[in-house]
Amino acid sequence: MSDPGRFRGYAAALWGMVLRDLTVLRRNLAPFVTRTVMNPLLFVFIFTYVLPRIGQGVQTGGAGVTYATIIVPGLVAVGMVFQGISAVALPLSLELGATREIEDRVLAPLPVELVAIEKLVFGAVQGILAGAVVFPLVYIVPATEVSIRVANWPLLVSVILLASLTSGALGLALGTIVRPQQIGLMFALVVVPITFLGCVYYPWAMLHSIRWLQVLVLVNPLVYMSEGLRAALTPDLPHMPTLAFLGALTGATLLLGGIGVRAFVRRTIS
Amino acid sequence: MPGALVVERLAKRYPGPPEITALAGVDLEVRPGEIFGLLGPNGAGKTTTVGVCTTRVRATSGRVLVEGLDVRAEPAAVKRRIGVVTQQNTLDRACTLRENLYFHCRFFGFSATEARARADELLQRLRLTDRAGALPLTLSGGLAQRVQIARAVAHRPHILFLDEPTAGLDPQSRLALWELVAELRRDGLTVLLTTHYMEEADRLSDRVAIIDHGRVLVTGTPAELKRTVGAGTVVQVRLTRTDPALLAALRGLPGVGEVEEAPGGLRVLAQGREGLISSLVETAIPYGLQDVAITEPTLETVFIKLTGRDLRE
Numbered sequence: 062m063s064d065p066g067r068f069r070g071y072a073a074a075l076w077g078m079v080l081r082d083l084t085v086l087r088r089n090l091a092p093f094v095t096r097t098v099m100n101p102l103l104f105v106f107i108f109t110y111v112l113p114r115i116g117q118g119v120q121t122g123g124a125g126v127t128y129a130t131i132i133v134p135g136l137v138a139v140g141m142v143f144q145g146i147s148a149v150a151l152p153l154s155l156e157l158g159a160t161r162e163i164e165d166r167v168l169a170p171l172p173v174e175l176v177a178i179e180k181l182v183f184g185a186v187q188g189i190l191a192g193a194v195v196f197p198l199v200y201i202v203p204a205t206e207v208s209i210r211v212a213n214w215p216l217l218v219s220v221i222l223l224a225s226l227t228s229g230a231l232g233l234a235l236g237t238i239v240r241p242q243q244i245g246l247m248f249a250l251v252v253v254p255i256t257f258l259g260c261v262y263y264p265w266a267m268l269h270s271i272r273w274l275q276v277l278v279l280v281n282p283l284v285y286m287s288e289g290l291r292a293a294l295t296p297d298l299p300h301m302p303t304l305a306f307l308g309a310l311t312g313a314t315l316l317l318g319g320i321g322v323r324a325f326v327r328r329t330i331s
Numbered sequence: 332m333p334g335a336l337v338v339e340r341l342a343k344r345y346p347g348p349p350e351i352t353a354l355a356g357v358d359l360e361v362r363p364g365e366i367f368g369l370l371g372p373n374g375a376g377k378t379t380t381v382g383v384c385t386t387r388v389r390a391t392s393g394r395v396l397v398e399g400l401d402v403r404a405e406p407a408a409v410k411r412r413i414g415v416v417t418q419q420n421t422l423d424r425a426c427t428l429r430e431n432l433y434f435h436c437r438f439f440g441f442s443a444t445e446a447r448a449r450a451d452e453l454l455q456r457l458r459l460t461d462r463a464g465a466l467p468l469t470l471s472g473g474l475a476q477r478v479q480i481a482r483a484v485a486h487r488p489h490i491l492f493l494d495e496p497t498a499g500l501d502p503q504s505r506l507a508l509w510e511l512v513a514e515l516r517r518d519g520l521t522v523l524l525t526t527h528y529m530e531e532a533d534r535l536s537d538r539v540a541i542i543d544h545g546r547v548l549v550t551g552t553p554a555e556l557k558r559t560v561g562a563g564t565v566v567q568v569r570l571t572r573t574d575p576a577l578l579a580a581l582r583g584l585p586g587v588g589e590v591e592e593a594p595g596g597l598r599v600l601a602q603g604r605e606g607l608i609s610s611l612v613e614t615a616i617p618y619g620l621q622d623v624a625i626t627e628p629t630l631e632t633v634f635i636k637l638t639g640r641d642l643r644e
Binding site: 064065067069070071073074076077078080081084085088089152160161162163164165166167168169170171172329330331 | 345382385386387388389406407408410411413415417419421422423424425426430431434435437438439440482
């Protein structure tokens with residue numbers, strides 16, 4: 062047996078894992094789309110179609126901007142983060158815990174840290190796909206007008222990349238730390254709070270009247286995804302300064318990714 | 332000939348509390364092309380030894396060389412040279428059998444064409460071609476284990492690690508697996524097999540190491556190890572009660588080597604069996620003799636002699 066160059070060997074193994082994940086994703090395309098669209102579809106249906114028609118519309122307070130416009134960036138962000146959890150955390154928790162399916166990848170000829178990073182990156186790819194599925198939905202379904210204007214394309218691309226990586230990193234951290242039997246608890250204690258407190262349904266600036274909450278939600282990475290997409294898609298609405306969300310998303314990716322990779326190594330090598 | 336696998340003074344302690352010593356200084360040398368059996372009861376340190384040899388457990392001290400490569404310093408290069416079958420079924424449940432083999436090959440740098448050809452070749456060899464599209468969860472334990480072995484050797488490693496490969500399998504699947512392992516060895520593969528079935532170690536292994544409490548007690552061919560018992564015949568005597576007088580009487584019989592207490596009676600180690608049984612039965616009847624079973628020494632006898640315990644205890 063001849064050894065290829067070290068890095069060529071690693072690259073080949075990583076590519077093999079990406080191919081494996083693509084195959085599984087292709088096979089599970091229907092469930093992927095279903096779990097991605099259900100939450101935003103129902104949300105926009107109720108809040109931007111049903112409620113306005115029965116005279117219960119949410120007051121936006123903004124000048125001439127519909128609620129449907131306000132929630133577009135947030136729902137895209139939730140779609141991405143939810144994908145990080147359902148595409149990375151859930152399978153990983155099982156593969157590391159109950160089934161040990163991860164074993165064959167741990168035994169592949171590359172450092173196990175790279176196996177973890179592949180999970181993160183592939184979660185990010187699925188996050189981007191999820192965003193792409195959610196966006197047209199929340200744009201088309203509402204009965205009221207949705208006004209989207211991309212003024213700065215490089216900013217949009219940077220936000221999407223960073224937000225998807227943060228989603229993958231969150232998925233990796235949760236998947237390596239949460240045991241299979243705690244998955245239900247994870248939804249109650251992590252997924253639900255970060256979505257409701259993620260500045261999804263309201264811009265962060267509008268929280269100024271509840272100051273303690275405005276400060277508290279800053280620990281939530283979803284806030285920066287929502288705000289970043291808000292800045293990129295609806296620049297006329299109030300949003301955080303660019304440097305703040307780009308910096309926070311980079312920091313969150315590194316922190317959660319670091320925690321995830323370390324926990325992954327601890328779970329696979331004793 | 333240099334060892335395909337060299338294990339030197341391997342120790343592994345899991346920090347507590349309570350601190351657990353899984354390995355207390357294991358030495359092994361596996362020669363190229365042999366089937367080496369690591370025999371011991373559950374908890375003896377077999378799986379930990381395999382874990383260190385296969386880069387998945389970090390040793391506290393000591394070292395492991397796979398074809399001269401230090402496992403700790405060069406895990407990726409070592410992983411190219413080894414195939415591993417773990418106790419648990421770790422087949423990728425989201426992928427078909429063919430995909431399990433195909434992607435494994437891709438992890439090891441095979442091109443798409445090579446990987447496809449290798450996967451099909453292995454499926455054919457295991458007579459699983461008609462199940463190629465099946466998902467692992469639909470397989471019986473025996474078949475899943477065969478696919479795991481196929482996957483482990485798919486990248487053509489030099490050394491195959493089988494950790495308790497037949498634990499939980501029915502007798503028929505166990506026989507089929509033994510045949511498969513023997514076949515792989517004929518291809519030139521070196522095999523390290525762990526087991527707590529003495530028959531498995533005896534049938535398959537060229538050499539056996541008996542391990543207990545994280546230490547290797549003895550290493551040799553099964554025949555050599557059985558000779559150390561110092562008896563050609565082992566008689567299990569079942570009694571209603573054991574009596575020191577009976578022990579003494581039995582020890583006095585011609586040809587009898589040792590007499591030991593065993594669960595439910597006594598174990599008599601003797602040279603030959605000529606005339607032994609009739610005099611033994613005659614001597615034992617007054618003490619409530621229930622049954623006599625005559626066997627040859629097995630690796631189990633060796634283990635009992637070394638540790639005073641049964642393999643299954």
